Amino acid sequence: MNERKNEEFEIDLLELLQVLLGKIWIIIVVTVLGGAIAFGYTFAFVKPQYTASTLLYVNNSNISVGSASFSISNADLSAAQKLVDTYVVILKSRRVLNEVIEESGTSYTYEQLNNRISAASVNNTEVFRVTVTTESPQESEKIANVIARVLPDKISEIVLGSDVKIVDYAIIPASKSAPSNTKNTAIGAMAGFVLACAVIIIRFLLDDSIQSEDYLTDTYPDIPLLAVIPDLSDSRNSGYGYYGSSRSHRERSKKADGKERE
16 A cells, blocks of 8 residues: 555656656746846845954953952853853943944944944954944944944943953955855746746646546546547647548548549
C-alpha cells in the first residue's frame, strides 16, 4: 500500500516537472522580468546609503554607576559586554544626540538621528564601534567623528571613573553600503521564478479537463476505452476523422468507377 502511494506521488512529481518544462519559456521571461523590475526600482527609487564608523575604548577599571561600583578584568567578557550596553544607552540618549546634532550642524531630529546610529562591542571586548549611516558619505563621517568627540565627556560625567579614548576616527566611505543592486536583482529574479512556477502548477492542478488517453486509462483502469475523438487541427491526424474519412471515401469511389469503366 505504501509503495503504491509513493509511486503515485513520484508520478505526480514527474508530471509536474513535465508541465514546468513545457512552460519553460514563460518561467524564463517572468524570471528575467522580475530581476529587471527589482533592478530598475532599486536604481531609480532607493537612495544609496553610506556608512562611517569610529572605534572607542573604555578603561573600565574601578568604575561606579550611581551607587553601584564594580571592576572588570580582561577575562570577564560578559561583564564587559554589559558595560558596553550601558555606553550604548548613554550614546542614544536625547541629551547626547541633541548635542551631536547641534555640533554637526545637521537638520536631523532626535528620532531620525537615533535610527541612523548603531553601536556594539567588537568581539565582546571593551572596544566598541559606533556606526552612522546616512545618504551622504561626508555627512556620515562628520556625525561619527562628532560622536567620538562628544561621547567620552558625556560617559565620564555619568559613569564615574571611566576613561574613554578614541581608537580610530571615521573616514569618508568610498562606496555605498546599501542597497545592493546585485542582491536586489537576484531577489527579484527569484521571486519571478517562484511566482511563475506557482501559477503554472496551480493552474495545472485546478484544471479538471481530460488532456490525453493516458489520463483515462491510468485513472480508470477497469473501464475500457471504446473510442477517441481525434484532434482535427493536428496535422498528424490528417488521415483520421471526418476529413480523412471523406477523402478516403472519395478515393474509393473513384477507384470503383474506374474499374466499372474498364
